[in-house]
Amino acid sequence: MNVYETKTMAELLSGNRYPGRGIVLGLTPSGSHSVAAYFIMGRSVNSRNRVFLSEPDGIRTQAHDPAKMVDPSLIIYHPVRQVGRALIVTNGDQTDTIRDFLEAGRTMEEALRTRKFEHDGPNWTPRISGLLSPDGSYKLSILKSNDPEGGGCARFTYDYPGKAGLGHFLHTYVCDGDPVIPTFQGEPERVSIPEDIDSFTRELWENLDKDNKISLFVRYTDLASGEYSQRIINKHA
Numbered sequence: 744m745n746v747y748e749t750k751t752m753a754e755l756l757s758g759n760r761y762p763g764r765g766i767v768l769g770l771t772p773s774g775s776h777s778v779a780a781y782f783i784m785g786r787s788v789n790s791r792n793r794v795f796l797s798e799p800d801g802i803r804t805q806a807h808d809p810a811k812m813v814d815p816s817l818i819i820y821h822p823v824r825q826v827g828r829a830l831i832v833t834n835g836d837q838t839d840t841i842r843d844f845l846e847a848g849r850t851m852e853e854a855l856r857t858r859k860f861e862h863d864g865p866n867w868t869p870r871i872s873g874l875l876s877p878d879g880s881y882k883l884s885i886l887k888s889n890d891p892e893g894g895g896c897a898r899f900t901y902d903y904p905g906k907a908g909l910g911h912f913l914h915t916y917v918c919d920g921d922p923v924i925p926t927f928q929g930e931p932e933r934v935s936i937p938e939d940i941d942s943f944t945r946e947l948w949e950n951l952d953k954d955n956k957i958s959l960f961v962r963y964t965d966l967a968s969g970e971y972s973q974r975i976i977n978k979h980a
Contacts, residue, residue, distance in 0.1 A: 749933040756950035761919035764834040768881040769910020769936040784955040794977040795958040807979040828877035859896035879905035
């Protein structure tokens with residue numbers, strides 16, 4: 744068994760109907776740029792009725808058709824916020840919790856001790872979070888139910904130094920399921936990162952399930968200057 748096996752995002756996404764929401768953080772092969780990607784998927788009309796919109800400090804989700812919005816509590820939030828030269832990426836409103844703690848001189852781990860998985864039993868969707876530092880190092884975290892009843896929260900944080908050409912992929916679900924969707928298990932998956940932002944954006948979008956994919960965000964940041972390029976794709980263009 745090769746515990747250091749690294750796969751492409753195409754290999755990990757293709758054929759998987761529902762990995763849910765996913766975060767990828769890493770470095771380009773040249774080591775010159777940090778990389779952050781976030782995608783959302785959905786099975787219900789309410790979940791699918793979303794787009795990503797650019798904000799001065801990141802992105803937010805918004806209803807594509809406001810008339811179809813049922814419950815915004817778990818689907819409308821800021822997935823990405825920049826704090827100084829650090830970038831927060833999450834699948835919920837814990838983005839703002841992490842931002843507030845960082846601005847107060849505290850840590851992502853401290854922020855997430857105040858949060859737990861989503862209150863959407865029986866799935867108890869995990870809260871996944873990432874923090875990309877200006878030097879290219881990064882953290883990934885998952886908060887998930889400790890039992891089928893949602894009786895307790897298990898918290899895991901993974902801290903990576905950053906390695907050229909390598910990224911890590913964390914997603915909410917293993918795959919689709921009925922009636923319960925299986926929660927992600929194990930460590931974030933090792934993935935290869937291309938040098939070119941458009942190549943990586945295409946690889947992600949084209950391999951997400953065509954029926955369930957909703958929106959994708961990708962950002963490449965120059966570690967020396969802090970300048971970045973980003974791409975946003977919405978199924979509801």
